[in-house]
Amino acid sequence: MAPHTQDSTVYLTEQEAKRIRSTAIERTKKCSELGGHGREPRDEKGAISQATGASLMADMGDMTMTQAERNALPALIVGQPYTPCLASLHELQPMKMADLKIEKHHRGHQLTVKRVSPVVTLSTRSWTMVQDEAGETERLEIALHKTKHGKDVLESASAFAIKDPYFTLTEEGEPTLRIDHPSDLIANPTTKPDAQTSPSDADSAATEKKATALKTKGNNALTANNLPLAHAHYTSALALSPSETLTQDLHRNRAHVNLLLSQYPAALADALASLIPSPSDPRSTELNSKAYFRAATAAYSLADFTNARAHFAKQLELMPADKGAAANLARTDARLREAETGAYDFARIKKGVAAGRLRVDAASFDGPTEVKKSPGMGNGLFATRAVKAGEVVMVEKAVCVVWGFEPEAITAVTFDVRDERIRVAPVGLTKALVEKLGKNPVEIKRVMGLYGDWDGAEGKEVWETEDGPVVDVFRVHDIVSRNAFGVGDKDGRGAGSAGLWVRAAYINHSCIPNTKREFVGDLMVIRATKDIAAGEEIVHSYDESGDYETRQKALMTTWGFECGCALCVAEKGDDPAVREKRRKLVEEADAFVQTQGGKSLAVTKAKRLVKKIEETYDEKRYKGLPRLATRGLQEWLAQATAGR
Numbered sequence: 001m002a003p004h005t006q007d008s009t010v011y012l013t014e015q016e017a018k019r020i021r022s023t024a025i026e027r028t029k030k031c032s033e034l035g036g037h038g039r040e041p042r043d044e045k046g047a048i049s050q051a052t053g054a055s056l057m058a059d060m061g062d063m064t065m066t067q068a069e070r071n072a073l074p075a076l077i078v079g080q081p082y083t084p085c086l087a088s089l090h091e092l093q094p095m096k097m098a099d100l101k102i103e104k105h106h107r108g109h110q111l112t113v114k115r116v117s118p119v120v121t122l123s124t125r126s127w128t129m130v131q132d133e134a135g136e137t138e139r140l141e142i143a144l145h146k147t148k149h150g151k152d153v154l155e156s157a158s159a160f161a162i163k164d165p166y167f168t169l170t171e172e173g174e175p176t177l178r179i180d181h182p183s184d185l186i187a188n189p190t191t192k193p194d195a196q197t198s199p200s201d202a203d204s205a206a207t208e209k210k211a212t213a214l215k216t217k218g219n220n221a222l223t224a225n226n227l228p229l230a231h232a233h234y235t236s237a238l239a240l241s242p243s244e245t246l247t248q249d250l251h252r253n254r255a256h257v258n259l260l261l262s263q264y265p266a267a268l269a270d271a272l273a274s275l276i277p278s279p280s281d282p283r284s285t286e287l288n289s290k291a292y293f294r295a296a297t298a299a300y301s302l303a304d305f306t307n308a309r310a311h312f313a314k315q316l317e318l319m320p321a322d323k324g325a326a327a328n329l330a331r332t333d334a335r336l337r338e339a340e341t342g343a344y345d346f347a348r349i350k351k352g353v354a355a356g357r358l359r360v361d362a363a364s365f366d367g368p369t370e371v372k373k374s375p376g377m378g379n380g381l382f383a384t385r386a387v388k389a390g391e392v393v394m395v396e397k398a399v400c401v402v403w404g405f406e407p408e409a410i411t412a413v414t415f416d417v418r419d420e421r422i423r424v425a426p427v428g429l430t431k432a433l434v435e436k437l438g439k440n441p442v443e444i445k446r447v448m449g450l451y452g453d454w455d456g457a458e459g460k461e462v463w464e465t466e467d468g469p470v471v472d473v474f475r476v477h478d479i480v481s482r483n484a485f486g487v488g489d490k491d492g493r494g495a496g497s498a499g500l501w502v503r504a505a506y507i508n509h510s511c512i513p514n515t516k517r518e519f520v521g522d523l524m525v526i527r528a529t530k531d532i533a534a535g536e537e538i539v540h541s542y543d544e545s546g547d548y549e550t551r552q553k554a555l556m557t558t559w560g561f562e563c564g565c566a567l568c569v570a571e572k573g574d575d576p577a578v579r580e581k582r583r584k585l586v587e588e589a590d591a592f593v594q595t596q597g598g599k600s601l602a603v604t605k606a607k608r609l610v611k612k613i614e615e616t617y618d619e620k621r622y623k624g625l626p627r628l629a630t631r632g633l634q635e636w637l638a639q640a641t642a643g644r
């Protein structure tokens with residue numbers, strides 16, 4: 001991830017880095033030594049009291065922590081990817097805990113367990129003790145993706161089915177069942193009712209009564225704001241296949257709950273399934289207008305403004321006096337205009353951002369761009385027509401963004417076992433994105449199309465099973481690492497804010513860019529900084545450091561490539577002594593910029609410094625290339641002399 005400012009720079013002590021590295025290496029070694037060994041049975045009482053004690057300690061932990069401990073970043077070991085289970089639960093063979101083998105993915109199997117201890121909630125994982133039907137007890141851990149709808153998944157239920165159980169070791173070397181992919185754990189698994197039986201009249205009446213009772217329970221749960229429970233009741237009622245009217249009511253209610261849970265495709269499908277087909281039905285006007293409103297809101301949230309418009313228009317047709325529907329239609333038209341023409345009311349958007357509405361109400365504009373192969377760089381974004389300097393090339397709303405001030409903004413130190421590098425990663429963004437994709441499977445394919453080091457299940461593109469969406473968290477982690485951007489902490493966003501913009505992620509880096517990225521809330525605006533010819537690749541700078549070594553190091557560590565642009569070639573050819581002299585002058589220049597106001601004496605000194613830095617560049621080799629090291633001073637000079 002490219003930091004927007006220096007705010008995500010984290011300095012690890014040599015000792016901390018060593019500890020993280022050796023923990024990871026030790027664990028990998030132990031896993032391979034014990035790999036394939038059978039599981040040692042646990043003492044039930046001891047296991048439960050271990051979890052109870054740890055849970056108490058974790059709860060008290062925050063109170064007893066020192067400031068340094070509180071500020072310390074959590075450490076995560078990454079880089080041992082495996083695919084999530086791609087089968088539905090009913091296709092998997094039941095297994096017992098007694099048959100678990102260490103460091104093994106028990107593919108094709110499922111393990112049914114119940115929770116028998118409190119849950120230990122830590123910043124990047126949570127764990128508990130579970131028991132299978134034979135009464136065997138084992139530790140169950142969820143790494144990072146431990147919450148759903150704001151609740152700890154392990155705490156949200158007492159019974160679970162684990163798909164393709166993975167039995168491994170914790171970082172401390174303790175055996176554990178481990179869940180990395182949220183879709184590998186099913187809370188409160190249910191057996192589906194047999195759809196083949198044709199009910200008698202008496203059965204139908206009983207079914208209707210049962211479904212009505214479940215609907216009431218769902219409504220009560222909704223009133224109590226227990227959305228997952230309301231959803232579960234409506235779903236159970238629908239599974240009974242009650243009368244047409246009741247089915248429509250249940251879909252309409254569940255559409256509302258799905259909207260509140262941000263499950264937009266499901267909300268859209270439910271809203272449309274709730275429509276009463278006959279206009280002569282006296283309830284149809286009011287209820288269908290409600291259904292169209294829900295369908296339109298879901299489509300709008302999915303940025304499907306064409307469908308949103310159609311549904312708001314239907315709502316207005318049924319209720320012509322509804323001012324809200326008219327306003328929503330106008331709002332949707334504004335989004336369609338933005339997407340079509342790129343004409344944004346930035347003053348309105350900036351006003352909203354200043355008032356704290358950082359996730360802005362705006363559409364994305366692809367502009368005159370197309371994704372194409374870029375030799376040596378994978379894919380890239382190209383101009384489909386000539387673009388003038390200063391023109392907006394494209395605008396994109398983030399598929400997911402986490403602001404630094406939000407509790408979700410977890411930054412962690414990761415140790416990647418593939419290249420043994422330590423990085424600082426926006427794991428909060430990965431977590432939020434996995435949760436968002438889990439609710440909106442239509443987005444999964446678009447995000448998974450991005451470049452990452454791990455491309456998952458050998459080309460098998462399974463995004464959904466009968467149990468719900470499947471999101472490969474390792475792919476998301478790698479995609480975030482190579483495609484997310486830091487946003488900086490302006491507008492009260494908080495340090496460590498980061499997001500993912502899917503189309504803009506196709507833009508490659510150049511140290512001599514032709515565009516610049518700006519952020520307005522969660523909108524990324526790509527503006528041309530020079531004229532761009534039709535067919536030319538659009539490039540921006542992932543790292544703007546003027547110093548060659550600093551820039552190359554950042555590009556290699558974060559993005560995994562060595563830049564071969566003309567400027568880097570020229571800088572690489574510099575005598576190291578000249579580079580060092582330039583670096584020292586830049587330090588002097590930075591200190592100068594920090595301490596000076598716009599005084600005229602300072603302007604003379606700044607100009608002298610610019611000249612000195614320019615002298616470190618070889619005229620011939622740098623012909624036509626920018627002198628990045630002078631940039632800070634040039635910007636200062638431009639401000640200091642503005643209006644003179």
Ligand SMILES: C[S@@+](CC[C@H](N)C(=O)[O-])C[C@H]1O[C@@H](n2cnc3c(N)ncnc32)[C@H](O)[C@@H]1O
Pocket residue numbers: 376377378379380450451482483505506507508509510558559560561562563564
């Ligand atoms: C944000 S993605 C850019 C789009 C990417 N090329 C793709 O195929 O989707 C960043 C990745 O693109 C590649 N990349 C970007 N700029 C590059 C450059 N100047 N030279 C070599 N590789 C580059 C690197 O693999 C980097 O990790």
